[in-house]
Amino acid sequence: MLVFLIHVRDPQFYAVPADGRAENGNLRIMGFPPIGIMSLSAVLKRAGHECVMFDQANSETPNQVIVEQIRTRRPDLVGLSFLSTTSYPYAKILARQIRAVDSKVRVAIGGVFATLNAPLVKLQCSEVDFVCRGDGEQLILDLVDQLDNPAAVAGLTWARDGQVVNNPDRAVERDLDQWPFPDRESLALDFIESMxxxxxxxxxxxxxxxxxxxxxxxxxxxxxxxxxxxxxxxxxxxxxxxxxxxxxxxxxxxxxxxxxxxxxxxxxxxxxxxxxxxxxxxxxxxxxxxxxxxxxxxxxxxxxxxxxxxxxxxxxxxxxxxxxxxxxxxxxxxxxxxxxxxxxxxxxxxxxxxxxxxxxxxxxxxxxxxxxxxxxxxxxxxxxxxxCVYRGTPLWQEYVRRNLVDEARDWFKYFKCSEIDPTCLxxxxxxxxxxxxxxxxxxxxxxxxxxxxxxxxxxxxxxxxxxxxxxxxxKPFFGKPRGPTAAETLSRAVEHAELKDSAAALTQVSDAMFEQAIAESQAQRALIQPGS
Structure with missing residues (x-):
């Protein structure tokens, strides 16, 4: 089977391009490589499957390029992997773009956030067929073998006849030596070490x-x-x-x-x-x-x-x-x-x-x-x-009990504690x-x-x-600069992440507003680039 694996990144964590290219011709960037999809790619290839990886840190493969590749190559499964709450809005948007060009491709989503919120993610994001919970190595092997009958895949959340189905949890795998080393060489990126x-x-x-x-x-x-x-x-x-x-x-x-x-x-x-x-x-x-x-x-x-x-x-x-x-x-x-x-x-x-x-x-x-x-x-x-407080943490549960967050309304958001907790400064x-x-x-x-x-x-x-x-x-000795407008803050956080504190706010806006902000920011960049 042909599987596409995409590492979805919150722009505030996008790797910063380094000068030039590596000797092998790869684009060099600062940041952490996507070890999650690299590990899954190695597992899939060892089992005889074909796997193509994309990392959203790569400026040469934006969403449009990834979606076009999906449209032309028609993979059997597309896996979206991300870790944090702040990346979830971008994963939703990408899933919708994928579904728009291919109504039949199976889309799976995985990572810490997806694991801790699996039924809620499946309900909110209907474009996603499968939510993968916990370790992904054996799960993805089982899934590609049973795409048409996922009921037996442990650790999977999916839908049958319009109802969300939570398959039993997968037993925690203790033998980590059984898995191959991550497939680092198949991703056309080189990373350099930064702090x-x-x-x-x-x-x-x-x-x-x-x-x-x-x-x-x-x-x-x-x-x-x-x-x-x-x-x-x-x-x-x-x-x-x-x-x-x-x-x-x-x-x-x-x-x-x-x-x-x-x-x-x-x-x-x-x-x-x-x-x-x-x-x-x-x-x-x-x-x-x-x-x-x-x-x-x-x-x-x-x-x-x-x-x-x-x-x-x-x-x-x-x-x-x-x-x-x-x-x-x-x-x-x-x-x-x-x-x-x-x-x-x-x-x-x-x-x-x-x-x-x-x-x-x-x-x-x-x-x-x-x-x-x-x-x-x-x-x-x-x-x-x-x-900050995230769903799935003990502090979140405390805030639910104190009525500072609403489990039903706020599950996909995260908050700076100082904005919602009166005991904070x-x-x-x-x-x-x-x-x-x-x-x-x-x-x-x-x-x-x-x-x-x-x-x-x-x-x-x-x-x-x-x-x-x-x-x-x-920097600590500089005076406080004049702040940007609200629109600039949203735009920068979406595309450039110049202000990290804006990330929390982005999880709290509607999807429509979020997509509009991305479109406006991209349009502004397109106008600027020709004269730069």
Whole structure:
């Protein structure tokens, strides 16, 4: 069978084009490759099926090109894959465009959001034939074998005689070694490694990819839907399988890889075996990962550094123990300090901290404590994002009980907590304190960590224009610019995502308004391009 797989991206997460092309002629972009569809493509091809992949990060294959390919090639199945709530409106629009050119092609949709909202998605988006729940590897194999009789496909939501049918859940697959390595070479894109900062921050021009060595996280953080999606289970690949994929990546010229595991630092013996194998094979690929600060594997940080671990990211969230407890992080400020310090002492080049602001019950004092705490930590990089609430998380359920969100009306939306929770600080206060906090952090880092700061900036200037590096440093000291109009905000968020805070608003507008905004923005770009 012929299967098309499309990775649907929210434009605020679109990869930013890098200069030029790779030696193989591929377009080079900054961002994370679509490991989900790459994994499914490898599984399908091993089973003898033909598979074609598209990534919406590729400017050379916009929706029009993808839809035209579907019209001319008539695939048996089109799979739309996406992760977040903010990508759902784009998936709906694409499904309608596909259905308009081919009334018979089967359309499936999958990912975390689709899994957690399967019956509702099927009811709202009739153009989608199948909603796939949970892991997709065996599910898609079963589906292509039983397209005309999907009743026996576990983990599938579909419709029969106008009624939504939820097939039984698929058993959680623990043997992850059975699946082939992702089909990276069939997508005409090359990715380069970058950091999630306010301006595109390139770490190297090496060929970059991602790898998943484990799935799931059992901790109960209130803002996270990962435990629900993975049924609070953690599953891992064997060290031997991971090392074999590293050798595979070396053979294909990759120089950097990031583990997209929800929590890599969970099983010390497994980490030790992976590091041992990388060291013995003479590691040439730089890699990065993320994990919790309370990991019992911190004694292995030196081995990780020796095995070429360059980047380690921690979900720190807050510098207030009260807020950490409110978010059910089950970690302490002392554990944060210990983990970050141990990582830097071990020789990890870049240690990054994720923080949230605008948390429930957070005061100005809590917010200031967070920025002061971040300043004191020997972190290399950091970002502070507004906390948002999504359906499927414990915080969403709390907000339903408190009548802050309506389960029936709001299930496909997401909200900044500060916009709906009266226990949160107002948005203008959060923005003011965040700007002031950034200024304090930069001053503190320059005074107390000058060598660390200089080394980091030297790395940035290898691959970034100096103006971007200067902007990254000086941005917190700029005055507040004049804001765009409401129409500009919507247009930019749809096409360019210049304002990340607009993403939440986009999930809350009607489909008709959403499609009109896309059309108007595209028309404006078409007028501008000829003279550019």
């Amino acid at each position: 999630p900062l306010d301006v595109p921050t390139v770490l190297s021009m090496d060929r970059f990819t991602t790898m998943q060595t484990s799935r799931g996280c059992p901790w109960p953080c209130v803002f996270c839907d990962i435990p629900v999606f993975n049924q609070s289970k953690w599953r891992s690949r064997s060290p031997e399988h991971v090392l074999a994929e590293f050798n595979h990546l070396k053979e294909h010229g990759y120089g950097a890889v990031y583990f997209v595991d929800d929590h890599f630092l969970l099983q010390p013996k497994r980490i030790e075996a992976i590091c041992k194998g990388l060291i013995e094979s003479g590691p040439t690929i730089h890699w990065g990962c993320e994990g919790r600060v309370d990991s019992v594997a911190q004694h292995l940080f030196p081995a990780m550094a020796k095995a070429n671990c360059r980047t380690l990211m921690f979900g720190i969230e807050s510098g207030s123990q009260k807020i950490l407890d409110r978010l059910k992080k089950e970690q302490t400020l002392k554990e944060v300090e210990t983990a970050v310090t141990n990582a830097k002492r071990a020789g990890i080049e870049i240690v990054h901290g994720f923080f949230t602001v605008g948390n429930p019950d957070e005061t100005v004092a809590d917010l200031r404590a967070t920025f002061d705490f971040a300043a004191r930590l020997p972190l290399d990089t950091f970002n502070f994002n507004r906390l 107002p948005g203008e206060v959060i923005n003011r304190e965040r700007s002031a906090g950034f200024r304090r952090i930069f001053r503190y880092k320059l005074l107390h960590y000058p060598l660390q700061t200089v080394r980091l900036l030297r790395r940035f200037t290898r691959f970034m224009p100096m103006r971007d590096v200067v902007y990254l440093i000086l």
